[in-house]
Each structure stands twice: as C-alpha cells, then as structure tokens.
Amino acid sequence: MELLKEIAAQVENGRHNEVRSLVETCIEGGVGAGDILNNGLVAGMNSIGVKFRNNEVFVPEVLMAARAMKAGLEIIKPILLRDKVPSKGTIVMGTVRGDLHDIGKNIVCYMLQGAGYDVIDIGIDISKETFIEAARSNGAQVIGLSSLLTTTMTYMKEVMEAVRASDLAGTVKVIVGGAPVTQDFAVEIGANGYASDASTAVEVVRGLLGYWPIRGGGSGPRVAARLLLLFH
The missing domain is CATH 3.40.50.280 (Cobalamin-binding domain)
Known part of the structure; x- marks a missing residue:
C-alpha cells in the first residue's frame, strides 16, 4: 500500500509531523494498526538502521527517525492494546x-x-x-x-x-x-x-x-x- 510506503519513507527522513498525518489518514481509511506498525513505522526504522550500520547516516538522523517513529506509535499504541496485537x-x-x-x-x-x-x-x-x-x-x-x-x-x-x-x-x-x-x-x-x-x-x-x-x-x-x- 502506497500510504504505508510513504510512512516508512517519512520515518526514514525524520519528518514526525508528516508521519503523524499519514498514520491518521491510514486509520481513517481502515488500515489496521498492526499493518501501520510493521509495514510503515518498523519498515522505516529498519531502513535507517541499515544505513546507520553502513555509516551512511549518523546519530542525529537516527534520533530524528526515532522521533518520527514515536509520533506515529503514540497514535496507534492505544489501538494495538485494544485489539490485543501481539x-x-x-x-x-x-x-x-x-x-x-x-x-x-x-x-x-x-x-x-x-x-x-x-x-x-x-x-x-x-x-x-x-x-x-x-x-x-x-x-x-x-x-x-x-x-x-x-x-x-x-x-x-x-x-x-x-x-x-x-x-x-x-x-x-x-x-x-x-x-x-x-x-x-x-x-x-x-x-x-x-x-x-x-x-x-x-x-x-x-x-x-x-x-x-x-x-x-x-x-x-x-x-x-x-x-x-x-x-x-
């Protein structure tokens, strides 16, 4: 799904406001919180993690990506708990x-x-x-x-x-x-x-x-x- 790919890209770019907006759009569109987590937020952090390991990005970029990831996670966490996502x-x-x-x-x-x-x-x-x-x-x-x-x-x-x-x-x-x-x-x-x-x-x-x-x-x-x- 293109929205999930965009969430991953914006997490990687450290754009927390964009991530928050995209996550809200996904929820309104009926996308499951588990999908948002795994195919959006986690995918973005995985990508930045690989780049960090390969010295393509550094600590500031990782911290910005983490902030963006957490912005999205704050929105879906209550849903994950409600739906008992493992x-x-x-x-x-x-x-x-x-x-x-x-x-x-x-x-x-x-x-x-x-x-x-x-x-x-x-x-x-x-x-x-x-x-x-x-x-x-x-x-x-x-x-x-x-x-x-x-x-x-x-x-x-x-x-x-x-x-x-x-x-x-x-x-x-x-x-x-x-x-x-x-x-x-x-x-x-x-x-x-x-x-x-x-x-x-x-x-x-x-x-x-x-x-x-x-x-x-x-x-x-x-x-x-x-x-x-x-x-x-």
Whole structure:
C-alpha cells in the first residue's frame, strides 16, 4: 500500500509531523494498526538502521527517525492494546552502575522500539539488583545493560554473577556490546553472544526471540528464556 510506503519513507527522513498525518489518514481509511506498525513505522526504522550500520547516516538522523517513529506509535499504541496485537517481546534497558552515559543506550532503545518491541528504559547508573528486579516485574524477555567506559564495563561481570545466583539462572541468555567491549570479553564473563552496534543488537534479539508473539492474541510458541542484552 502506497500510504504505508510513504510512512516508512517519512520515518526514514525524520519528518514526525508528516508521519503523524499519514498514520491518521491510514486509520481513517481502515488500515489496521498492526499493518501501520510493521509495514510503515518498523519498515522505516529498519531502513535507517541499515544505513546507520553502513555509516551512511549518523546519530542525529537516527534520533530524528526515532522521533518520527514515536509520533506515529503514540497514535496507534492505544489501538494495538485494544485489539490485543501481539508484542514481539519486552526489553528492559539501562546504563550500568557508575556510568552516566545514555546516548548509545537511547539509540538501541529507539531501534528496538522501531522493530516492534516493548522497551522499558530504567535509566542510568543502575545496580544489578535493579536490573534483575525490573526483568521480573515487567516480565521482560530482554534486559539491556549499557556501558561506555572500561571502568564500568567490568560491572557487567557482577551482573552476570548476580543473574547466575538468582532465580533467573539457567533461563537467561547474555549478549554483550559497547564501545569498550569485545568478543573476547563476552566469552570471558560467560556471555552467550556479542553485538557491536544498535542494528546488530536488533538482529540478535530477532534471532533469539524470533517473531513469535509474547503478549496474548497471537499464534506460535512462546519464548520461555529471557535474554540479557548488554550494549553501549
């Protein structure tokens, strides 16, 4: 549908007013909220994500696209909830204790939201206990830990140890990433995988959680395991 393609294009261009207007036009024309989400908003964020990964666009463009996507999402979210459109999963994101940086974390949040996941951002300077409790209370399949500094990335190991000592032990999969983080570090702390950028993080989450619905109303198997995503 041409309107959905136009929504995707305007999301990619970061034009939030145009996105809002197009989404309203689609709703008035009887287009389903799920179609608007997947074939309009998500498609646009997917496109900007690929360009970001390939260094064709940069942080300002991603933030503008995210703003445009959120403008459309605000309109259709009540409809999605009313119609019980299945969620792809819930992700808790935050920056680890001692680290006050959040730009990278925010980009990951925007990209995951744009990919159709429910994202709960719990902020900066977050303790291991808070991450674990947030996962429990929100029924999250994914927890994202953000770290930009070599001095704070070591706290990821403490989170890993806390997870292993908790009731989540054996059900949590761990992926690490961030400016100072390497694949070797991921192996060293016992993580299950590594993502080097925001687009890769989305792909990893898709691969591990798949497209099966988590919230009621859809078909396909439920994903029992939680994923712990460590990213910058």
